[in-house]
Amino acid sequence: GLGGGPAKAPSQALVRAWEGAFAGPLPEPKAAEVPRPLPYGALFRPPYGRRTLFIALAWLTLNAGYYGAFIWLPSLLVAQGYTLVRSLEYVLLITLAQLPGYLLAAFLVERVGRRPVLVGFLGLSALFAYLLGQAGSPGEILLFGSLLSFFNLGAWGAIYAYTPELFPTALRGSGAGLAAALGRV
Numbered sequence: 091g092l093g094g095g096p097a098k099a100p101s102q103a104l105v106r107a108w109e110g111a112f113a114g115p116l117p118e119p120k121a122a123e124v125p126r127p128l129p130y131g132a133l134f135r136p137p138y139g140r141r142t143l144f145i146a147l148a149w150l151t152l153n154a155g156y157y158g159a160f161i162w163l164p165s166l167l168v169a170q171g172y173t174l175v176r177s178l179e180y181v182l183l184i185t186l187a188q189l190p191g192y193l194l195a196a197f198l199v200e201r202v203g204r205r206p207v208l209v210g211f212l213g214l215s216a217l218f219a220y221l222l223g224q225a226g227s228p229g230e231i232l233l234f235g236s237l238l239s240f241f242n243l244g245a246w247g248a249i250y251a252y253t254p255e256l257f258p259t260a261l262r263g264s265g266a267g268l269a270a271a272l273g274r275v
Contacts, residue, residue: 125260133257133265141256142265148212148249149273155215156242159222160185163235180228184235188243195244196251204252211245 109116133142160181167177191211198207218238225231257265 125258128258128260130264132261133268138257138261138265142268145249145253145256145265145269146272148208149253149269150275152212152215152242152245152249153273155219155238156246159219159235159238159242167231180231180235183232184239187236187240191240191242191244192247194240195247199248199251204248204255208245208248208252211241211248214241215245 132138163181164174164177167180168174172180195207195211215238218234218241222231222234222238225234253266253269254262
């Protein structure tokens with residue numbers, strides 16, 4: 091305490107008061123059921139095969155879209171005649187839209203659901219990636235690039251929340267790991 095004395099543990103009276111708040115004896119704790127291990131191959135058989143395929147494709151497209159856009163965009167802008175400094179400025183401004191996209195997805199996954207947010211954000215990412223590819227002016231590049239950035243990182247927020255829910259505990263790490271690994275291909 092402040093007086094320099096030892097800190098006191100909860101008193102026995104307090105513990106008895108808590109215990110007395112319950113009618114009768116407390117039930118004995120039950121051991122949690124240990125999940126039965128499943129073989130890795132279960133990821134490719136019903137009912138998990140379709141889930142594994144869907145989420146692996148989602149990770150693959152999300153990674154390809156993100157890294158394709160943000161690694162190659164400065165070079166593509168230079169190839170269109172922008173200076174390297176200007177193209178890096180554009181990419182910096184575009185990537186600033188990622189944080190609000192991630193935050194919006196984090197908000198929506200609890201209210202709308204993980205799958206609808208993931209599908210919606212992936213679809214909008216694809217739309218704005220296409221429009222960015224068609225952009226002809228600096229304003230269009232910044233607008234469509236920012237919207238791509240916003241929805242793409244929002245999709246990341248949704249996919250991280252959604253992926254583990256597709257698999258039972260015994261396959262959760264393997265399923266999520268496989269999907270993320272295939273995304274890195």
